[in-house]
Amino acid sequence: MSDTLAEHAGDLEAVAPDDATPRGPSLSPSRAADFMACPLLYRFRVIDRLPEPPSPAAARGTLVHAVLERLFDEPAAARTPAAARTLLAPQWDRLVEAAPELADMFDDDAQRHAWIDEAALMLDRYFTLEDPTRIEPSYREMSVTALLESGLTLRGYIDRLDVARTGELRIVDYKTGAAPREEYEARALFQMKFYALVLWRTRGTIPRVLQLIYLGNGEIMRYAPDEADLLATERKINALWQAIDRARTSGDWRPRPSRLCEWCAFQAICPVYGGTPPPLPDPEQADQPLPDLPAGDLALPSASPDQRVSDPETPGSFVPARRTVI
Numbered sequence: 114m115s116d117t118l119a120e121h122a123g124d125l126e127a128v129a130p131d132d133a134t135p136r137g138p139s140l141s142p143s144r145a146a147d148f149m150a151c152p153l154l155y156r157f158r159v160i161d162r163l164p165e166p167p168s169p170a171a172a173r174g175t176l177v178h179a180v181l182e183r184l185f186d187e188p189a190a191a192r193t194p195a196a197a198r199t200l201l202a203p204q205w206d207r208l209v210e211a212a213p214e215l216a217d218m219f220d221d222d223a224q225r226h227a228w229i230d231e232a233a234l235m236l237d238r239y240f241t242l243e244d245p246t247r248i249e250p251s252y253r254e255m256s257v258t259a260l261l262e263s264g265l266t267l268r269g270y271i272d273r274l275d276v277a278r279t280g281e282l283r284i285v286d287y288k289t290g291a292a293p294r295e296e297y298e299a300r301a302l303f304q305m306k307f308y309a310l311v312l313w314r315t316r317g318t319i320p321r322v323l324q325l326i327y328l329g330n331g332e333i334m335r336y337a338p339d340e341a342d343l344l345a346t347e348r349k350i351n352a353l354w355q356a357i358d359r360a361r362t363s364g365d366w367r368p369r370p371s372r373l374c375e376w377c378a379f380q381a382i383c384p385v386y387g388g389t390p391p392p393l394p395d396p397e398q399a400d401q402p403l404p405d406l407p408a409g410d411l412a413l414p415s416a417s418p419d420q421r422v423s424d425p426e427t428p429g430s431f432v433p434a435r436r437t438v439i
């Protein structure tokens with residue numbers, strides 16, 4: 114399930130690239146996850162480009178991300194929980210102005226207020242995990258792309274990139290869900306390794322720390338990638354792209370039922386639920402550059418304990434340590 118509305122919107126952007134976008138095949142972590150979770154879901158989103166109703170959970174993720182991004186516009190001393198809460202209403206208004214259908218997600222004001230209150234609680238939780246008065250992000254909502262030797266372009270948005278005085282990089286991603294159980298950590302880390310690979314390929318530096326901040330239950334997962342990790346990620350992404358290309362050529366987009374089906378907007382047209390998918394679009398479209406994917410069911414390697422990190426806030430450098438979750 115996408116954490117924000119933007120994750121889905123970004124996929125569509127990849128289908129219809131603008132002039133600044135590479136014209137060859139490209140892939141985002143979210144679309145990669147879609148294919149890994151369920152090839153048919155990937156088809157509905159990327160090949161058929163079927164619309165999906167906005168989900169309150171994804172919209173809340175978008176709102177919380179927007180507030181955390183704007184929070185760092187404030188002077189350091191003013192980055193308080195109260196300031197974050199104050200940003201909620203104007204950011205919500207801005208989102209609704211851009212996508213008026215968001216206002217229709219709620220049956221009444223009480224439901225909308227309860228939803229906003231949940232977002233406020235997540236922001237309060239953020240302050241129990243990080244002290245934003247001690248952080249000066251180098252980039253927020255950073256658009257990144259990298260062209261692999263295979264010809265595939267990787268693309269995506271990094272929530273926050275911190276650069277220490279030593280030049281070390283820390284990639285930070287906010288999640289409004291709860292931290293996954295240990296057996297699912299690798300899937301969560303795939304997205305972060307994807308971004309780490311992009312930065313490595315474009316800057317020549319392997320990020321020191323990958324940091325996932327789970328605002329749903331107040332946990333942080335940190336991981337220190339190494340070169341072998343990122344090479345393995347590159348191989349996995351290339352293999353994934355080949356699998357997508359095979360599905361595109363054969364038209365064989367198989368459903369892969371899982372717990373994800375509970376949130377899937379396409380149950381009515383999914384064979385698993387007795388539905389019939391629409392005919393595939395004009396085959397010529399199969400020759401168009403394909404977009405990006407999200408994270409799903411590939412046998413992703415687990416984080417090895419000695420590579421997990423749990424450092425306190427260190428303005429001068431990012432220090433790898435042992436444990437993961439705070």
Ligand code: SF4
Binds near residue numbers: 154368383
């Ligand atoms: S309902 Fe489940 S199996 Fe069907 S397309 Fe959605 S995720 Fe795939």
